């Protein structure tokens with residue numbers, strides 16, 4: 698049996714996180730636990746021990762309007778502690794988030810650092826696809842996962858052409874816009890839970906449901922080898 702992989706999970710959003718962390722390691726599910734800021738990343742690392750299966754990513758979320766230049770300095774200083782970066786990105790969907798100019802400046806800086814350090818990024822893009830593409834074109838990072846893509850097909854194709862991978866969750870394949878996800882190349886697919894934001898067969902996501910989530914998505918793609926494909930894809934993106 699191959700290990701299941703979850704490339705985008707919010708462990709710190711669960712009240713019972715010690716138990717959830719234990720489940721992840723007991724189930725031997727490789728899990729990238731994203732955070733929203735360098736501060737949260739450090740707290741998580743202090744409170745929860747990482748294992749072979751559970752890793753924390755250092756984040757810089759565009760929705761966190763309180764993040765500022767000193768957080769970018771922390772980000773630059775702390776990035777050596779992990780191979781994984783997220784959640785980062787651009788989000789123009791609400792006025793209450795970080796302002797657009799600041800988002801653009803910080804996201805450029807983060808992508809610049811990650812490209813030169815060759816870190817794996819899990820990226821959130823909401824109503825900002827063109828700007829995200831411009832920045833990715835500029836720095837040409839090797840290890841990019843677009844998480845919960847909601848943009849149009851033309852921009853999705855541009856991101857594929859840039860070498861990006863895409864992480865798919867159960868809510869995406871159950872949405873009205875799901876048809877476009879069939880256009881993604883099989884060798885670029887990864888699986889994310891984005892727990893606690895998703896449901897698997899009407900149940901709030903927990904790591905004990907990752908296997909069921911894979912089944913739902915395998916059915917959508919009509920691909921009985923999804924577990925193996927995702928394993929191979931993840932191995933490949935880590936090696937580039």
Ligand SMILES: [Zn+2]
Nearest residue numbers: 705707784891
């Ligand atoms: Zn997320």
